[in-house]
Amino acid sequence: MDWNLVTPELIVAGTGLAVLVLDLFLSEERRRSAAYLSLAGLLAALVASVRLLAAGLPDGSGAAAAGPGAGLWGGMLVADPFALLVKLLFLGIGLAVIMLSVDFVESRRIAAGEYNALVLFSVLGMMIMAGSRDLIVIYLGLETTAIASYVLAGLLRGDARSGEAALKYFLTGALASAVILFGMSLVFGGTGSTSLTALLAPGFLGLSGAAPVSGPLALAGLVLLVAGFGFKIAAVPFHFWAPDAYEGAPTPVTAFFSVGPKAAAFAVVLRVFAPVLLLGQAGGPPAVLPVLFAGLAVVTMTVGNLVALTQKNIKRMLAYSSIAHAGYMMVGLAVATPQGTAAVIYYLLAYAVTNLGVFAVVIWLNNRGTGDEISDYTGLAGRAPLAAAAMLVCLLSLIGIPPMVGFFGKFYLFMAAVEAGMAWLAVVMVVNSAVSVGYYYGIVRNMYLQDEPAGEAVRATPMVGTALGLTVAAVLALGFLSEPLSHLARLAGGGL
Amino acid sequence: MSGSYLTLITFIPLAGTVLILLLPRQRVELIKRAAALFSLVPLLLAVAMWAEWGQRAAGAYGMRFLERLEWIPSLGISYLMGTDGLSFPLVFLTALLSFVAVMASWGMIKHREKDFFALLLLLETGMMGVFLALDYIVFYVFWELVLVPMYFLIGIWGGPRREYAAIKFFIYTLVGSVIMLIGILALYFGTGAVSFNMMEIASKAGGMLTWRAQLWVFLALFLGFAVKVPVFPFHTWLPDAHVEAPTPISVVLAAILLKMGTYGFFRISYPTLPDAARAFAVMFAALGLINIIYGALTAMAQKDLKKLVAYSSISHMGFVLLGLAAGTHLALAGAMYMNISHGLISGLLFLMVGAIYDRTHTREIPKLSGLYVTVPVIATVLAFGAFANLGLPGLAGFIAEFFVLAGVFPASVTWVALAVLGMLVVAGFNLWMMQRTLMGEKRAEYAELPDATPLELFTYAPVVALIVILGVAPGLLMRFLDGPAADIVLRLGGM
16 A cells, blocks of 8 residues: 555645634634645645656656556555646646635635635545546545535625525536436446446457447446536536526636536546547447537537627636537547547646636636626726736637647647547537637627726736736646647556 | 848747837837837848848758757657748748838827737737748648737727728638648648658658548648638638728738738648649639639729729739649749739738828728829829739739739630730729829818828838839749749649
8 A cells, every 4th residue: 555646635635624723723814824724735735746747657767656557445546647647737726726716715705714625625526536446436526526616606605696506506416416326326237346447348338249248237327427427517418507606606616617626527537438438449339429429529519609609797608618618628538539538638738727817817807896797898908908918818728829728729639530530520619619709709809909998907916916927827838838748648548 | 140040030020029018108119119120120131031042052842041940749740940932032021011011000000009019020920930830830820820910900900890800800710720720630640640841741642642632631721721812702801801900901911911821822732732733723713713803893893992902902812823723834933923013012002092091081082083283202102003003014013914824825715815804904993093093183171281201201112112123123033933833833743
């Protein structure tokens, strides 16, 4: 047993508990300390993950210690490159969200200790989801994240919409959990094991010429899992909760929802389905799965983009935009190739960084009294040129204009689709990207092309400013660092 | 320094953008001077490259001034820059007209100057990169980089319908270029997925792609380039963009941006997929003739002086398509010549339209009259531009049209006849426009108008001079175009 492999999780869990305890002893004015402690914990976990990842890389010194498959308790927890890479992403998301929340939490008089502890526990759940090959453990991680998220959505107790968001999120989330659990039980019934490796065993799903005794049952289970996780990643037709939850939740929590739990659900989908899809490519019966993912991808991106066009509220618009991006990512699953898997991982990273940047601007302005309607952004280039420029860079990245990182995300997806002979999916993405220009440029137009109403300059607080600076720098720089990043993504995808 | 000409000429304008963004908004004079300086340096570099051209032996792929830096080696993407006789004249044109556009903006742009000049220089970096990149992905990055500043330049400083024109331009070009990207990816995988190097892919594509794939890829690339040229029926964004864009941006749009599309045909479509190009020759000819005749007739019908020049651009781009369709040495060289001559002539015409609009506050031809009497210098330069536009012998436009027609002749006499018909209409609308605006009664309200300022004359002078020089000494430019035209003929199989 190598406890070393779970140090990041232990640090985050410990920090979460420490924040809860610390909260009891903090006076009203010192509430910020909870956030500082959380940041320190996340940073420490980040460093620990980087060390594990570096040690596990092929040219690292401890290749054997954390190579693919290395784990605790027979694979219930694993620390392969995939797990470590997405954990880095989750920890980065946690850091950004806490930095973006500090002022918001203070000004809305949200209990700082609870807030930060909930974010930490949610991140912990995400890390557990990504770092397991066992259905039961994945479910535990999922619920840890979900329960913390339900509470986070409803934290604005005086605001009816926040309560509505929490309730809707809870009800659909509980339903999704039930569907997932039912799917898991069918898979277990078919394979006799809760371990994901059983899915790949000869005989299961009728591969390798063996009699497909349990195949249909487990396949039904897998389809239910697709539906359940479809709720979590807000894929159409399982998306209807997202706009209300996004609009009603406190804005930093919305930022968190749009990237965190969604990325974690995608990580699980990759963990469960990528190996099965690759097997199916060899000629097995799960051919239904790529078709399913292709259909979901097309419907999700199209509905997301078209409905986003009609939105007036920026948080609702971003909800539909994030639905559309989930659709793009599913293209990488539909192509059922290692390149597709790596492209999804890369896109997750690109999307998360970019979307956090967009939300950083929204939170910055929200803290200064700007509303959440898209019309509130009129003339922003005059009042807050830096906020407008940062927003522009991030929106261009979401559209997929080079050299922003979002372009490279789409580029790898395009490549995977064309290489797999599914150029038609790439063309659907192109049309969708063009549609998305309509609503992203609605903001750009308001910010830059409309006459500036007289308004005073809006300055960012240090925390929000730092978070925004970091994300925008990443949006600009990560595209140029495509080589090492795509290498990591391929390595991570290969170890699934 | 001389080792990295291309990086410098591409990124010095970008450095100017960054510098201008750091300057305080109120220091307008300083911003204007910085913009002039950062667009003058690329022009000087272009002159230096021209002077050095003969001493530089052509390197790999027949390219000079090559630069290479690995970027994404696992996919075979590298920062590969180089120039040959096809791209260098366009680089020179870009450097010259970007400088002219900056100087023309000095007097014309009167609000948010800082943003304007920063974006204009960013645009120059994008255009330079398009003509110099020899790696598909780097090419694509620059290609898209052009979109963003252009959107703002039209959308912020444009006319009354600027928002519509800007977003229309953006969406049209984006869709075209992303479909082009899918074509590029198909080329990449079809040739073994080892490199995005344009020349390497060109040497393999004919042998490794199936015939069906070649046709599809050719069409995908065609769509990307055709939107930019613009080829009928993808042209509708152009009149909107031109009419709404501020004068200096119209100049850049007509003189350089349209050439990105035709350059794509010369650099990518034809050398890479020559068989498909031959198969589509009739389509090119048909679309070219439609562009020539439809563009000219529509120009004739315009009341707006700027729209007239815009449609005349569509007409002239038709000659480039026609030259490509014929595929003979003369026709191809003529088409490349047309790229440059049209860049200069349409640039000059847009400058004149801008100068007139600045003074009279109208572009409506019926409201203008007797400009020869009120603003004789401006009227003379406009007349010069119009005569160059209709192909007066002794000026650059004539040489281009003559070469194209002479080259098309062996391919099809019918095409020549139809093109000549179009040329008659071009001559017609130019003369008619001059008659209505320059001649006639002088209008009382325009009696006191000031004539061209020294700054304006300074911006017109180099363009006028080059139109004359390229009209009497075509060898200066042909020296560059001969080789690339011959190469394409060779790839087409000596048609």
